[in-house]
Amino acid sequence: MRFEERYGEAVTDSAGKDDYEHHGGFPRYTPAEVGPEYGRLVDALRTLQDLAVSTAPTPEVIEDAAERVEALIDLLKPFAVPEGEQPAGRVLSLPGRGSLLMLPWTVEKFDAEGVRSRGMFRRYHLGGNGAAHGGTLPLLFDDLFGMIQHAYGRPISRTAYLHINYRKITPLDTELVVEGSVDKVEGRKTFISAVLKDREGTVLADCEALMVQLLKGQP
Numbered sequence: 001m002r003f004e005e006r007y008g009e010a011v012t013d014s015a016g017k018d019d020y021e022h023h024g025g026f027p028r029y030t031p032a033e034v035g036p037e038y039g040r041l042v043d044a045l046r047t048l049q050d051l052a053v054s055t056a057p058t059p060e061v062i063e064d065a066a067e068r069v070e071a072l073i074d075l076l077k078p079f080a081v082p083e084g085e086q087p088a089g090r091v092l093s094l095p096g097r098g099s100l101l102m103l104p105w106t107v108e109k110f111d112a113e114g115v116r117s118r119g120m121f122r123r124y125h126l127g128g129n130g131a132a133h134g135g136t137l138p139l140l141f142d143d144l145f146g147m148i149q150h151a152y153g154r155p156i157s158r159t160a161y162l163h164i165n166y167r168k169i170t171p172l173d174t175e176l177v178v179e180g181s182v183d184k185v186e187g188r189k190t191f192i193s194a195v196l197k198d199r200e201g202t203v204l205a206d207c208e209a210l211m212v213q214l215l216k217g218q219p
């Protein structure tokens with residue numbers, strides 16, 4: 001299957017084709033085929049996360065909610081699968097690639113020249129005084145860097161360091177854009193940088209990182 005068919009319209013012909021023989025001990029990740037019901041579930045769970053950290057229900061409602069969540073756990077538990085087989089994280093067309101851990105951002109450019117993603121930090125990501133938690137920005141950048149590596153055609157690598165400059169407060173519920181690209185490659189080392197901006201183009205944070213290509217069997 002052609003690369004762009006696997007990853008969708010955000011991908012252009014210049015997207016790299018990496019070699020899975022050099023992915024250390026990582027399982028082979030392939031895009032997941034899911035129906036619209038999967039995106040619906042992830043979206044509902046994200047709203048639930050927002051509500052879980054922003055509501056103060058009565059004890060009766062908390063009891064009721066706990067029972068319903070426990071029922072949901074019982075429903076899903078029998079379908080547990082090993083890493084690499086779950087759709088979460090493997091659906092490029094969904095916000096956060098369908099993973100609840102990732103920021104619910106949507107990739108709009110994915111090629112060898114770089115990756116751009118757009119989205120919002122939500123109530124779930126609150127740090128204090130209306131701003132995104134400082135720890136959520138490295139998550140956004142680190143995941144973006146993984147995609148940049150992939151789009152550039154580099155084998156899966158581990159982040160050796162990640163340096164963030166927090167330039168301005170990152171607001172919640174505001175559309176933002178993050179974009180980055182490979183700066184240089186030196187043997188196993190890939191140097192990547194990216195910038196987070198608001199819609200007016202104000203830089204909120206910038207980040208640079210070193211990713212080191214894994215050796216055969218390296219975890």
Ligand SMILES: CCCCCCCCCCCCCC(=O)SCCNC(=O)CCNC(=O)[C@H](O)C(C)(C)COP(=O)(O)OP(=O)(O)OC[C@H]1O[C@@H](n2cnc3c(N)ncnc32)[C@H](O)[C@@H]1OP(=O)(O)O
Pocket residue numbers: 029030031032089090091092146147150156157158159160161188189210212213214215218
């Ligand atoms: C289906 C669609 C999916 C698409 C998306 C898929 C996304 C998937 C994304 C998955 C993404 C997953 C992402 C994650 O999971 S990132 C998870 C967080 N990162 C880690 O857990 C990494 C832990 N560390 C390690 O494993 C090792 O330290 C690594 C592997 C990084 C290097 O240990 P290794 O023993 O192998 O190599 P080396 O030490 O000989 O170093 C090699 C070279 O690098 C240079 N160096 C090293 N460290 C630093 C440093 N801090 N500053 C400056 N330089 C540094 C070093 O000087 C040397 O340079 P040189 O002397 O050769 O010039």
